[in-house]
Amino acid sequence: MNQLKCCKTIATSDPAASYQAAINEHPSNGVTHGNRKKRSISDHTKYWKPGKTLRILIFEYNELSFAAVKNAASKWLPYINLNFEFIEMDEQDIFSSEEFLGDIRIDFQPSFDNSGGSRIGTDAITGDPQAPSMTLGTKFSSPYFEYTVIHEFGHALGLGHEHQHPDAGIPWDREKTYAHMISSTFTRAEVDANVFPLERSAFQAFTPYDRHSVMHYEVLNELTVGDWHQPLNLHISQGDIAAVRMIYP
Numbered sequence: 001m002n003q004l005k006c007c008k009t010i011a012t013s014d015p016a017a018s019y020q021a022a023i024n025e026h027p028s029n030g031v032t033h034g035n036r037k038k039r040s041i042s043d044h045t046k047y048w049k050p051g052k053t054l055r056i057l058i059f060e061y062n063e064l065s066f067a068a069v070k071n072a073a074s075k076w077l078p079y080i081n082l083n084f085e086f087i088e089m090d091e092q093d094i095f096s097s098e099e100f101l102g103d104i105r106i107d108f109q110p111s112f113d114n115s116g117g118s119r120i121g122t123d124a125i126t127g128d129p130q131a132p133s134m135t136l137g138t139k140f141s142s143p144y145f146e147y148t149v150i151h152e153f154g155h156a157l158g159l160g161h162e163h164q165h166p167d168a169g170i171p172w173d174r175e176k177t178y179a180h181m182i183s184s185t186f187t188r189a190e191v192d193a194n195v196f197p198l199e200r201s202a203f204q205a206f207t208p209y210d211r212h213s214v215m216h217y218e219v220l221n222e223l224t225v226g227d228w229h230q231p232l233n234l235h236i237s238q239g240d241i242a243a244v245r246m247i248y249p
């Protein structure tokens with residue numbers, strides 16, 4: 001069976017801290033779009049303040065890791081009003097600090113399924129400051145390394161998974177999808193959180209669904225009803241550009 005490149009977003013365990021971090025960063029993270037409804041604490045966006053310089057700390061720093069991540073992550077820069085400052089730091093200093101030395105903290109630890117994961121936007125500055133906010137889980141030599149960095153940085157910029165767009169309309173065969181994903185390290189709850197469509201939220205302005213987004217999973221025909229599939233998108237799409245331009249003007 002084809003090995004899917006399926007990243008898992010790293011959920012926050014503390015919704016109140018997530019909300020506070022987002023609002024402290026930029027009050028517009030709590031603004032409603034469209035019809036107002038009763039607010040719950042998990043209803044907010046997690047975008048960084050436009051104009052900000054994000055400090056990006058790489059664990060296990062070496063020249064190769066630095067250049068590989070920097071080159072790939074920087075593909076977003078022409079489209080966003082943010083700067084990236086890549087930080088080289090002794091691990092001793094990282095593990096003795098009680099503060100967030102990096103807004104984004106990257107771990108390379110290869111995972112057995114070669115997939116990555118990231119916290120969404122400002123969730124990176126909640127929880128344990130010494131814990132990575134992003135895992136790349138793949139080797140530099142992988143043909144998917146650059147894609148993995150671009151995709152995970154999309155999450156770090158606050159983007160979710162595009163295949164979960166409320167208008168995606170992907171005809172998933174849910175039981176086959178659960179069976180397939182659960183066999184490859186996902187729990188049923190993680191499939192619900194990372195694969196199937198999300199409800200439309202009044203706290204998020206959606207750009208139109210874009211099946212060519214770099215934030216879209218590869219979708220296998222065998223996991224859908226009828227004839228529907230989408231190959232992996234390796235590059236930032238026009239839809240991705242429109243989305244991040246709207247978020248970071």
Ligand SMILES: [Zn+2]
Pocket residue numbers: 007008009151152155161
């Ligand atoms: Zn992802």
